[in-house]
Amino acid sequence: MDLLSEYFQSYLTALETYDVVAALWVNIQLTFWAFLCALALGTVLALMRISPVPSFQWAGAAYVNIFRNTPLTIIMTFCILVLVFQLQLNLSDDFDFNFFLWAIVGLSVYHAAFFCEAIRSGVNTVPLGQAEAARAIGLSFLPAARYVVLPQAFRGAIAPMGNTLIALAKNTTVATVASVPEAAGLMKTMIEFRPDVIMAIFATFALGFVVIVIPIGLLTTWLSKKLAVAR
Amino acid sequence: MRKMRIAMAAMGAVAALTLSACGGDGGSSGGETQGGSAGGDKIRIGIKYDQPGLGYKSGNDFTGFDVDVAKYVANELGYSTDQIEFVESPSANRENMLSNGQVDMIFATYSITDERKKTVDFAGPYFVAGQDLLVSAENTDIKGPDDLNGKNLCSVTGSTSAQRIKDEHAENVNLLERPGYAECVTAMQSGQIDAVTTDDIILAGLAAQPNFKGKFKVVGNPFSEERYGVGLPKGTDQCADINAAINKMVESGAWEEALTANTEGVDYKFNEELNPPKPGDACA
Numbered sequence: 001m002d003l004l005s006e007y008f009q010s011y012l013t014a015l016e017t018y019d020v021v022a023a024l025w026v027n028i029q030l031t032f033w034a035f036l037c038a039l040a041l042g043t044v045l046a047l048m049r050i051s052p053v054p055s056f057q058w059a060g061a062a063y064v065n066i067f068r069n070t071p072l073t074i075i076m077t078f079c080i081l082v083l084v085f086q087l088q089l090n091l092s093d094d095f096d097f098n099f100f101l102w103a104i105v106g107l108s109v110y111h112a113a114f115f116c117e118a119i120r121s122g123v124n125t126v127p128l129g130q131a132e133a134a135r136a137i138g139l140s141f142l143p144a145a146r147y148v149v150l151p152q153a154f155r156g157a158i159a160p161m162g163n164t165l166i167a168l169a170k171n172t173t174v175a176t177v178a179s180v181p182e183a184a185g186l187m188k189t190m191i192e193f194r195p196d197v198i199m200a201i202f203a204t205f206a207l208g209f210v211v212i213v214i215p216i217g218l219l220t221t222w223l224s225k226k227l228a229v230a231r
Numbered sequence: 232m233r234k235m236r237i238a239m240a241a242m243g244a245v246a247a248l249t250l251s252a253c254g255g256d257g258g259s260s261g262g263e264t265q266g267g268s269a270g271g272d273k274i275r276i277g278i279k280y281d282q283p284g285l286g287y288k289s290g291n292d293f294t295g296f297d298v299d300v301a302k303y304v305a306n307e308l309g310y311s312t313d314q315i316e317f318v319e320s321p322s323a324n325r326e327n328m329l330s331n332g333q334v335d336m337i338f339a340t341y342s343i344t345d346e347r348k349k350t351v352d353f354a355g356p357y358f359v360a361g362q363d364l365l366v367s368a369e370n371t372d373i374k375g376p377d378d379l380n381g382k383n384l385c386s387v388t389g390s391t392s393a394q395r396i397k398d399e400h401a402e403n404v405n406l407l408e409r410p411g412y413a414e415c416v417t418a419m420q421s422g423q424i425d426a427v428t429t430d431d432i433i434l435a436g437l438a439a440q441p442n443f444k445g446k447f448k449v450v451g452n453p454f455s456e457e458r459y460g461v462g463l464p465k466g467t468d469q470c471a472d473i474n475a476a477i478n479k480m481v482e483s484g485a486w487e488e489a490l491t492a493n494t495e496g497v498d499y500k501f502n503e504e505l506n507p508p509k510p511g512d513a514c515a
Contacts, residue, residue: 010346010349081414081417081418084423085417085418085421085423086421088423095383095405095407096405096406099407176388176408176410177409177410179406179407179408179409181408185388185389185408186389188323188388188389189388189389191323192322192323192389193344193346193389193391194346195325195326195327195346195347195349195350195351196346196347196349196350198326198327198350
């Protein structure tokens with residue numbers, strides 16, 4: 001019993017020294033902004049891939065295949081070492097915020113490829129007749145996509161987009177290579193300097209991510225049922 | 232026809248991967264049999280693989296001050312150089328590798344701290360380092376951690392020295408964290424970083440690399456004491472023997488020789504007030 005309370009005491013001192021909640025909050029912020037950017041970019045890419053213009057189709061497919069098949073760590077390292085250090089492209093004058101923004105850029109360009117494919121799978125759930133009917137009443141490609149195809153496609157793509165969002169939430173830990181002070185970096189630090197409570201530290205971060213990810217999963221499952229297009 | 236060609240290319244790629252994996256395997260198992268035939272037990276020593284000047288793997292050779300001390304101590308304990316098997320032990324894995332028995336001892340810039348002593352034992356110290364700064368050789372305005380306000384400072388993820396500078400010396404320093412020190416030094420070379428911080432001997436080892444020679448200098452104004460110990464499993468009985476070996480290495484002059492050889496060409500002086508340390512009989 002004594003040992004246990006002593007262990008708990010050291011665990012508490014470790015939590016006092018290192019701010020786990022603040023680090024996880026950074027991950028949540030990264031997830032939120034990268035989700036918005038990736039969704040926007042992914043929608044544009046999906047439109048390009050289903051458009052009738054061959055060069056757009058080709059460009060969309062090329063983007064997806066390049067970014068989907070490049071490891072996120074490489075994209076992130078490229079952003080920092082090449083774009084920031086060599087080409088000195090700064091998104092913000094604030095030193096730390098600059099890296100935060102670049103991390104969002106890295107996460108967005110990578111996950112946009114996955115959102116694009118999720119949306120495209122949603123487009124495939126829309127019966128061909130819908131698109132044909134839209135064209136028949138005189139809508140050109142963009143209005144047909146905007147008013148007829150995409151609204152149904154998004155509702156059909158909620159489950160796969162939820163999967164991508166969960167992957168995105170967990171992938172925000174890669175932002176540590178972009179010098180963003182987030183959870184994975186803090187965990188590494190804590191394990192290095194507080195090896196006496198190594199298991200408790202690991203469990204804390206595992207629990208932190210469970211708390212972040214499970215609500216996303218529940219929400220998207222619920223939404224995908226509620227918003228499913230009844231056919 | 233086209234499908235066929237793609238299938239063949241894919242098979243070729245798979246075959247190449249499998250073959251290279253086999254090659255890697257064969258190499259390491261070959262090493263083990265060689266050690267076994269030398270007779271007697273082997274000793275597995277955890278070192279860093281990526282810190283030039285301390286623990287560094289280039290090809291099949293291991294170099295650095297940690298490696299030299301490890302070899303000397305192992306020899307004193309009755310192991311020949313052939314019987315040493317070096318294992319990579321990254322900072323965050325050191326305690327686990329010791330308690331799981333993956334390594335017998337660790338020489339990997341392992342500072343002795345109270346928190347670590349709860350899970351592992353330390354012999355030594357064999358060196359007392361101090362956190363310091365590495366700057367460009369032409370730099371004259373950074374003389375210590377207090378001159379870093381508004382400057383860009385690089386360190387590896389989870390380093391205490393960067394945090395200490397921010398907390399105690401220069402509040403307005405810009406911290407950049409990279410996965411490895413080499414990336415910090417490369418960033419400094421491109422001019423985006425003003426200084427790199429960590430233990431002085433690690434900085435000296437980095438600056439002593441052939442491609443960086445003459446470009447950087449260690450400021451020489453240490454602001455902490457890091458006592459490098461030999462990590463051992465909890466409850467070990469080897470501390471006295473290892474400490475005796477370290478003392479012998481210092482007395483014979485091999486200690487200083489190893490230190491100079493590994494920081495050659497860099498304007499670096501180890502802290503002579505604290506070095507060489509004189510470990511006693513007991514564990515640190």
